[in-house]
Amino acid sequence: MRRATVVGVGAVLALAAVAASSAEEAAAPGEAGTRPMPDFLDRGLWRVFTRLDRRTRLDVHDVSGRDRRVLWPPRWQVCTQYPAAGTALDRRTTVMIGVVRKGETCPPRVRDARR
Template sequence: MKRRAVVGAGAVLALAAVAVSSTEESAAADDAGTRPMPDFLDRGLWRVFTRLDRRTRLAVHDVGGRDRRVLWPPSWQVCTQYPAAGTDLDRRTTVTIGVVRKGETCPPRVRTARR
């Protein structure tokens, strides 16, 4: 499991449980190994970890301007995502997620419009 997100020790244990559920989702991928990118905007970061295939490379960044480390994913909400929702993901795609702590508003300069 290759994740680029910086997560705390407690979150690592929780990610092990996610690996089991993501195996079921990976079976839904077509023969080419692609799946559509889900829409994560305005959702909790935890949903990203539970919805993406465990083999997907993931980069998580604080876009609130404070360059904080993401230690507990359930405490963060998604402001930006790349690639956009509906784009086909394959095993070589790196998903980039911009987050702020729950309760904070997403900065307007990084706000991504829904398509």
């Protein structure tokens, strides 16, 4: 029964990402295959999954130093992102997102690097 729940949640995440990316692709002007990187800093990780194209390679990791697995996106907030907001994304770009649990503060070394 627990396995079915995990699969169900994964299916919901996938459907939300497909719907959001399809809407964004239809509305996004510009070159075919490129779009600007959104600004995700201090936002919820869920926004990353719903705003990026489903084909975008994504690397999400915990920057708190605890090396926790990121399993439930709504419980995490973004501290770092690469590439920077406004940078052109294409299908070969791997987006790297550093996160901490919501309610925690970003580590000092990460906050200083963002300024």
